[in-house]
Amino acid sequence: METITYEEFLERWNNLDLPDAALRAYVLLEPGDSAFSVEVRPNPETVTGIPRLESAMGFLNNRSRRKRQRDFESALRRGDPRPVLVSEGDSWFQFPLLVEDVIDHLGKEYLIWSLGAAGDTVENMIDSDSAEYMAGLDAQAGRVQAFLLSAAGNDVIGAKDGTPVLLSLLHNGTRSSLPEKLINKAELGRVTEKLKASYRKVIATVRADPRFAALPIVIHGYDYPFAFPFGNDTRRPIWVFNNQDKWLGSAFEAKGIADPELRRDILHILIDALYDCLGEVAAEDSHVHLVNVRGTLAKRTDWVDEIHGTDEGFARVAKKFDTLLKHVLPPPSPGVEAAVMAQSPASTATELAPAKFTPDPARTRFKQVAPVPERATGIPDPERFGLGFTDRTRFEAIVEDDESVPFCFLSKGHEVGQAVARISTHGTTWDGKSGSWHGTGFLVAPNILLTNAHVLNDTATASAATVEFGYEECPGGEVKAVSSYKLDPNRLFVSSPPLDLDYTFVWIEGDAGARFGHIQLWRGSFIAVDRHPAHVIHHPEGKPKRASLRRNDIVTSLGMPEVLVHYTSDTMYGSSGAPVMRDDWRLFALHHAFEKVDDEMRRKLDRGKDSPPISFVNEGIKISAIAIDLDMRARNGPNQQSAAEVLRHMGGSDSRTGFFGTLGREAKGESAFERVVDTYRGGEQDIDVAFWNIEWFNRDFANKKKDVARVIADLNLDIWALEETSPEATEALVAELKRSFQMEFEFAASEPGAPGGRQTTAVIWNKMTVTGERLDWPAEADRLLRLDSRDPEAQPFEAVEGKIFNRYPGLFRFTSTETQSGKTFDFLLVPLHLKALAEGAKRRRMAANILAEVIGKAMDAHGEADVLIGGDTNAELGSGQFQGLLDARFTALSAADERDGAFTYLKRPYQSLIDSIFASPGMTQSLDSQDFIIIAADRTYPNFVTQVSDHRPVMVRLSLGEAPSLPRPREPDRRVPRKQPETPDEALLRDFADRFRADPDGTLRKLADIWDSGET
Helix, strand or coil: CCCEEHHHHHHHHCCCCCCHHHCHHHEEEEECCCCCCEEEEECCCCEECCCCCHHHCHHHHHHHHHHHHHHHHHHHHHCCCCCEEEEEECCCCCCCCCCCCHHHHHCCCCEEEECCCCCCCHHHHHHCCCCHHHHHHHHCCCCEEEEEEECCHHHHCCEECCEECHHHHECCHHHCCCHHHHECHHHHHHHHHHHHHHHHHHHHHHHCCHHHCCCCEEEECCCCCCCCCCCCCCCCCCCCCCCCCCCCHHHHHHCCCCCHHHHHHHHHHHHHHHHHHHHHHHHCCCCEEEECCCCCCCCHHHECCCCCECHHHHHHHHHHHHHHHHHHCCCCCCCHHHHHHHHCCCCCCCCCCCCCCCCCCCCCCCCCCCCCCHHHHCCCCHHHHHHCCCCHHHHHHHHCCCCCCCCHHHHHHHHHHCCEEEEEEEEECCCCCEEEEEEEEEEEECCEEEECCCCCCCHHHHHCCEEEECCCECCCCCECCCEEEEECCCCCEEEECCCCCCEEEEEECCCHHHHHCCCCEECCCCCCCCCCECEEEECHHHCCCEEECCCCEEECCCCCCCCEEEECCCCCCCCCCCEEECCCCCEEEEEEEEEECCHHHHHHCCCCCCCCCCCEEEEEEEHHHHHHHHHHHHHCCCCHHHHHHHHCCEECCECCCECCCCCCCCCCCCCHHHHHHHHHHHHHHEEEEEEEECCCHHHHHHHHHHHHHHHHHHHCCCEEEEEEECHHHHHHHHHHHHHHHCCCEEEEECCCCCCCCCCEEEEEEECCCEEEEEECCCHHHHHHHCCECCCHHHHHHCCCCCECCCCCCCEEEEEECCCCCCCCCEEEEEEEECCCCCCHHHHHHHHHHHHHHHHHHHHHHHCCCCEEEEEECCCCHHHCCCHHHHHCCCEEECCCCCHHHCCCCCCCCCCCCCEEEEECCCCCCCCCCCCEEEECCCCCCCHHHHHHCCCCCEEEEEEECCCCCCCCCCCCCCCCCCCCCCCHHHHHHHHHHHHHHHCHHHHHHHHHHHHHHCCC
C-alpha cells in the first residue's frame, strides 16, 4: 500500500471529487463519546508526519456532510427532479467513509440536504444555541417535502460520555433469569419520558414555523442488536477492534448477564420500549410518521458492529424509509417520472424464447387490489411476525458465517425428494395450442398429486399424462430406472386457472404414496419469510431430477404478499409444478412462473461486478392461499368433493385468517386471487374466541410463555380466556407476544389481586381487533358467586361441602373495532374453571344453576343481551350436570351437539370433552340471525398445541350477520329452574342420543360390535 505524507493526505481529503474508497486505506475510525458516534483520524501506518493532536481534529468528520451538500447543490442546479428532503441525525444517517448508511442509500432516490453528524442526540439538537435543523429547513423552504430525524439510539442502547446507558437500565443478573425482572423499569421510564419531551420540543419548533405546519416528519426506531459476543462472532471493524463489546456486551458483563439469548430478550424489551415511546409521540401529530425497522437486520451478520448495520443491512433499512416516503409524499408533478427514468441506465436484460415447446403462461402481474388492513388480521408487522416462528439459536447456527446445515439436512432432502416426479403429457394447452410438454409434480397425500394448472389444465391432459418417479442420475452419470403411474381425474380433480392460482390436484393410481411418500401440505402464511432459503426440487426441461440449493433466498415480494412469494432459486421450463421448501424441508409454495424485476429489486439482488445482473426472480403461489381457495370450493360450486378430500390432508392453520380460516367470511372478488385477499380482509367482520386451560401455567410461565405465545400467534384469535394462570403469568405472556410477534395484546384478570401461586382465570385480547374491559358483577350476583354451599342462601341450589366456585368467574365485556361498514358488536364473556373437587358433580350442578341466574342480573346491569360462557367445566355435557344453563336456553357448543348446522369444534376422536362453550339465546346458529352466526370448525390443531397442555383450546367464531333484520329472539326465562337431577338411566339415554346425533354411522357400528360380541 502506498504511503503518503500528511500534506498529501489533507489534499486528497479535501478533494470532494475523490471517491470514499480511495481514502479508506489512509484513515482509522474510533468510537466517540456516544455510542452512535465515530471519529476519523489519519492512519499512522499509511500517513507520515501526522501532528500529535491531529487525532482530535473534528473537521475530518465533516467531509461526508460537505460532500453530500456539494452534490445536493449541484443536482439542484441541474434541475434534478427528485424529491427534496432534509435529514438530521446520528451515525445511522451519517457514518463516515467505511459504511454506506441509510442516507447514502436513500440518496439514490431523493435529494437530501444532510445535517447529520455521527453521535447527534435529540438533547444536543434542542440545547444548542440555534437549531441547525431549522436553518436547514429554512434554506430548503419551498422545496423540502419531508424532514428525517434520527437521534434516539443513545438514550436506550447507546453510551453517554463513553459509559454504556445499559449500566443504568439493568439490574444485576443474580436478581432473576427473567428478562423483564432484569430491567430497571423506573430508570427506563425516566429515560423514555425525557426522550419524549425532547422529540416534542423538536416537533413543536418545526411546527411553529407556518411554512412547515404540515411538513411530514419521519422518525425511526432501531432493530434488535446482537451484543458481542454472539455465537461464533466475527465482527471486528477497525473502529472497535479488540473492543467489540464497547456499548452492549461490556454492560451485560458488568451486570453478570452472560447468556446471549437472555441478552437478546432484554434488548428486545428495550427496543420495544423505545418504539412505544416514539409511537406515542407520532400519535400526537398526524404528520409525524414512525418507521418500524424491527426484523430488518435479523441476522448477526447484518450488523457490522453491535449497533450499526452493514452496507446491505442499511440498504434494507433505507427501503423501509422509502416505502413510507412514497406513501406520505405528494405525487410527482407531470413529467417527473419520465425524467427520472431517462437518467437511469438502460436494462441489460434480454428475454430469450424457450428452446422447447412450453405451455407456461406469459407472466402478467395480477390485478392490484387494495391492501389488507392491519386490523383485519390483527398482525401489525407481518414480516416481523413471521420471524417470531423461527428458532433464533438454530437460525444463527445455520444461516450465518459458513452457512452450514445439520448433516441430516441431506438425508431429509433426499427423503422428501422421492415424492417429486416428472409429468409428461400431450393435447391442447390452456391457451389453445397443441403439442406435448413436461412439467413437475409431487405427492401431497398417498394418492393425490399437485402441479400447476398450466401443466395439467383439464381432465383430458391429466388422463393423457404419465407420472414418473425416480427419474434421477446416479453418481456415475447413468439414469435410474423409473416407476410410471397414470392419473385418474374422474376420481379427483380440482384446479384453478393458469392466470389465477395456477394449481391442479389430481388422483394418482396405484401405490405411489406407499413407495415414495408425500410432502405435507400446510396452511401457514408465515412458514417462510424474507431472506430464508427457498429450496426447489424439480425436473428442468424434463431432465433428471435436480435440486436448487444455492443462492436461493426468498426476496421481498414484488406484490400481493398474501398470495405470492418470490425467490432467486434457479429453475427452467419443466420446473413448473415443483415444491418450494425451506431449510427443514417444509413446503410453503408451489413454483409456477418467473417475474421480471424492477430497477430497485435489481439493485437489491446485485451480486457484484463479477456476476451478471439479475433480471428475473422466480415466483410461487403460497400453499396458504391455495388452502383458502379450497375452503371456498369445498362449500360451494363444482368439484366440492375433490376440494374437501384435499383439505383432509391440509395441516396447521393460517395466522392471517386465524384458526377458522374462511368460515363465515364472504369473498366477492372476480378471481380466486382476489377472493383470497378478500378473505383476509374479512377479518374485520368477525371475532374469534378461545377458552384454554394451559395447565399450571402460573407455576411455570417463565419456561412455558414462549410456547404458549407461539400457539396464540399461530392460531391468531381475537380473544383468549385462559385457565390455570395468574395476573403475573398473563402479563409475562402479553409481553412475550409483543417481543416475539409484535402483537399488541391487553389483559385483565378475573381476580386481579391473586398471588402468583394461585390458579385463576384471565382474558387477553388483540387491541387491533377488539376492545375489552373487566366488569364488576352486580352485588347480588357477586354474593351468589362467592357462596359456600353451607350458607343458608345456597340451600335452594343443592347442598355440598365447601365453595361452589373454587375459581372466581370474572365478567368481561368486548366490542369489535368499527369496520368499514360502520358496524360493531359487543357481548359479555365469562371464563370458567370448575375444579374436580370432592362432590364435583353436585358442585357443577350448583354452579350451572347459579350462573343461569347471575348472568341475567349482569345482562340487566350492563345493558348487554349476548353472553359467552366457557372453559374447563371438568365434565362432559352428557353428564347432565349443566342442565341449569341448558334450561335457561343457553346453547352448548360441543362435540355432542351438531344439530341446526353447527360444526363440531373438537376433532374426532373427541378430545377435551370436559371443555365447553355455552352461548346465550341472543347468539344463534342460524344463518338468518340478526346479530351473530356462531361457527365452530372440525379441523386439526398444530402438533405443538399438545406439547403445551393436555387440554386443547375450544374456540368459536362470531360473525356479524349480513341477513335482513329480523325480530330479536325472545328474552330467556331467567328464573333458575328447580329441576331434579337426572337418574343414571336418563343420563345414559341422553348420552346415547347425543352420540347418535354426532356420529350415527359410528354409533350403529359400535352397537353391532357389542351385539356380535355378546356383551350386555
